[in-house]
Amino acid sequence: MTSLFADPLLWVLLVVLIAAVLAVTRARRTNVQLRASNNTLQGELTTARGQLTDLRARHSSESSRHASDLEEVRKDAESATKATLKSAVGTLATLAEEQLALLDELQQKYGDHRAFLADLMLVDHTGSQFSRRTKGISVLCGGWLGRRDRDASVYDVARSAQGRIRSFERVRIHSQANVAVSSRAVEPVAMVLAELLDNATKYSAPGSPVEINVQPVPTGICLIVDDAGLGMDQETKTRAASLLSSGGAVDITSLGDPPKFGFALSGKLAAHYGFHVSVDAVSPYGGVRAVIRVPESLLTAELPTPEPVALDTSHEDEEEDKPTPIASLVIGQTAGGLPKRRRRRGGAVTVVPSSPSEHGADDVNAETASRLKAFARGTALGRDSDNTEGPQNQ
Amino acid sequence: MSSPHEETPATSGFVRSYVITGGRTLPSEGELALHALVCLAPGRTLPPGASPEVRAIWDLCAGGYLSVAEVAGHLGLPVGVTRLLLSDLADQGHLLRRAEPPPAQGVPRPILEKVLHGLEALNIG
Numbered sequence: 001m002t003s004l005f006a007d008p009l010l011w012v013l014l015v016v017l018i019a020a021v022l023a024v025t026r027a028r029r030t031n032v033q034l035r036a037s038n039n040t041l042q043g044e045l046t047t048a049r050g051q052l053t054d055l056r057a058r059h060s061s062e063s064s065r066h067a068s069d070l071e072e073v074r075k076d077a078e079s080a081t082k083a084t085l086k087s088a089v090g091t092l093a094t095l096a097e098e099q100l101a102l103l104d105e106l107q108q109k110y111g112d113h114r115a116f117l118a119d120l121m122l123v124d125h126t127g128s129q130f131s132r133r134t135k136g137i138s139v140l141c142g143g144w145l146g147r148r149d150r151d152a153s154v155y156d157v158a159r160s161a162q163g164r165i166r167s168f169e170r171v172r173i174h175s176q177a178n179v180a181v182s183s184r185a186v187e188p189v190a191m192v193l194a195e196l197l198d199n200a201t202k203y204s205a206p207g208s209p210v211e212i213n214v215q216p217v218p219t220g221i222c223l224i225v226d227d228a229g230l231g232m233d234q235e236t237k238t239r240a241a242s243l244l245s246s247g248g249a250v251d252i253t254s255l256g257d258p259p260k261f262g263f264a265l266s267g268k269l270a271a272h273y274g275f276h277v278s279v280d281a282v283s284p285y286g287g288v289r290a291v292i293r294v295p296e297s298l299l300t301a302e303l304p305t306p307e308p309v310a311l312d313t314s315h316e317d318e319e320e321d322k323p324t325p326i327a328s329l330v331i332g333q334t335a336g337g338l339p340k341r342r343r344r345r346g347g348a349v350t351v352v353p354s355s356p357s358e359h360g361a362d363d364v365n366a367e368t369a370s371r372l373k374a375f376a377r378g379t380a381l382g383r384d385s386d387n388t389e390g391p392q393n394q
Numbered sequence: 395m396s397s398p399h400e401e402t403p404a405t406s407g408f409v410r411s412y413v414i415t416g417g418r419t420l421p422s423e424g425e426l427a428l429h430a431l432v433c434l435a436p437g438r439t440l441p442p443g444a445s446p447e448v449r450a451i452w453d454l455c456a457g458g459y460l461s462v463a464e465v466a467g468h469l470g471l472p473v474g475v476t477r478l479l480l481s482d483l484a485d486q487g488h489l490l491r492r493a494e495p496p497p498a499q500g501v502p503r504p505i506l507e508k509v510l511h512g513l514e515a516l517n518i519g
Contacts, residue, residue: 100406107411111472112428114420118474121412128410146404155446156409163410169417187404 078251085252086141093138096131097146103127125168132164132194136265139191140252145269148186151300154179154221157186158212161193167201175214177221185298188269189223192277195262196225196290199279204229204287220295226283239263240279247271274298411475414447420474421481428473429494431459432480438488447471447479452488459492 103124110116139145152160155175162171181189193212200210204227213224232240243250243263250264263279270277275298281289426432434455444452447469454460454468466476483489 094402097402097404097406104407107472107475111466111474111476112423114423114474117472118420121415124410125412131406144402146402148408149403152408153446159409159413163413168413186408190408 074251078253082141082252086138086143089134089138089141090143093131093134093143093146096127096134099127100124100131125163128164129166132191135191136195136261140250140261140265140268145187145191148183150186151180151183152186154181154214154223157181157190158193158214158223160190161197162212164190164194165198165201167206170201170207171197171210171212173212175212177214177216179214179216179221180300181294182298182300185273185275185294188273189275189292189294189298192266192269192275192292193223193225195266196277196279196292199262200225200227200229200288200290203227203232208285217293220293220297220299223292223294225288225290225292226285227287228283228285229287231282231287232279237280243267244270244277244279411472414445414471415475415478418478421477423477426462426477426480426484426491427494428463429461431461431492431494432465432484433459433490433492435488435490441486441488445479448483451476451479451483455489461494 103120107117107120107124110120135143135145137143154177155173158173158175162168162173165171197210197212204210208228210228211224211226213226215222215224240263244267246264246267250267252259252261252264255261255264266277270292275295276293277290278293279288279290281291283289432455434452440449440452450469451465454465462477462480463473465480466473469476471479480489484491
């Protein structure tokens with residue numbers, strides 16, 4: 001027995017065993033502790049994750065609210081800018097319109113003085129451009145566009161538009177259609193056409209012609225503007241198309257510096273009055289082909305006397321419907337009790353292909369005649385007895 | 395855009411005068427004086443593509459001699475603009491011109507009175 005106890009190997013084994021037991025116990029304890037702390041950490045992680053999700057949600061809601069607030073502020077600023085501009089530019093537009101009316105009078109007044117008239121025409125030209133610009137901005141800001149109270153032939157609409165741009169002498173109008181634009185659409189169509197002409201002349205070589213063609217189509221008429229410029233790149237085309245289809249709902253501060261109002265304005269007017277504008281075609285000369293399509297609803301019947309004295313249209317129909325030469329209408333005007341001057345009713349007047357219409361040129365001219373200052377003077381001085389007018393008396 | 399009833403009417407001339415002249419130099423006053431007379435030459439046909447103003451002149455002057463001032467008045471255009479259109483037509487041979495008649499000679503008042511009395515004596519109407 002003692003020999004057993006005396007065996008050193010046994011002791012060694014015992015010591016190793018005890019050490020092993022101790023180690024295992026310790027490891028177990030550590031393991032349990034680690035598990036516990038792992039669980040705690042896991043719990044904390046879940047909480048943290050939950051908080052993170054919360055924070056994310058809050059952040060996104062905050063940022064979306066911020067964005068909407070910003071949008072609102074921007075809209076407010078935009079509408080405030082527009083309101084201010086509308087009122088400020090509206091005043092200018094009214095003044096410009098007044099100035100043009102005044103220039104009309106002055107040109108009548110000094111019409112016989114060549115140098116005065118030529119100078120007045122220069123002022124008139126810049127005034128017309130000024131008027132177009134101010135009206136354009138005013139309209140984009142929700143302001144008014146002066147309304148014409150008479151229908152105008154497509155030819156006159158084209159000429160009116162022509163007069164509103166700088167290089168008007170480069171514009172050629174080829175109008176075959178004897179159609180009139182109804183009074184409501186006269187001014188907007190002329191404005192849009194002027195914008196297109198302005199672009200066409202600006203983005204083509206100086207001196208190259210810009211053409212306006214009028215093309216009847218089944219749904220109305222097309223006013224086609226062709227230039228000989230370089231055309232537009234795809235980006236510009238896309239931008240133009242989006243502005244033209246925007247209906248004018250654009251941020252005016254996004255139109256560049258200097259701002260380009262043309263397409264946005266055209267889009268707004270076209271949407272409001274119900275016609276269509278496109279600039280995506282290529283002209284036969286390689287430049288841009290811009291097209292305004294005016295629907296039938298904005299057109300009226302053919303005009304017999306499209307222009308000049310139509311300014312004085314009266315609505316009385318006291319004259320018989322018989323087509324009377326204009327010349328005969330001045331009969332009976334006298335000055336200072338002198339004998340009345342009469343002129344022959346010339347059959348040759350039928351040279352003009354006049355189409356039947358409810359608006360007699362007679363009334364128009366009768367009205368005009370009665371108002372003419374020049375008339376009495378002309379009558380008094382323009383004739384005397386030896387002027388071989390005898391056979392023409394009625 | 396304002397609603398229609400808010401729209402102010404545009405009162406200025408729709409087609410501006412420099413467009414009608416095409417921006418060309420105006421003829422001098424002496425070329426066709428205010429009282430010079432114009433009349434359509436016989437047997438002329440309206441040039442194709444004539445502007446509305448030219449057509450109106452054509453109508454006006456077909457009936458006999460008319461003064462430049464009268465034509466301008468009828469067209470509602472400044473005299474200078476009318477003069478340009480008229481001189482175009484005259485250059486193309488469409489228009490006959492006649493110088494303004496000499497101012498009337500001063501007739502003594504007694505003669506005028508005699509004529510007046512004579513007319514009154516006729517007792518027309």
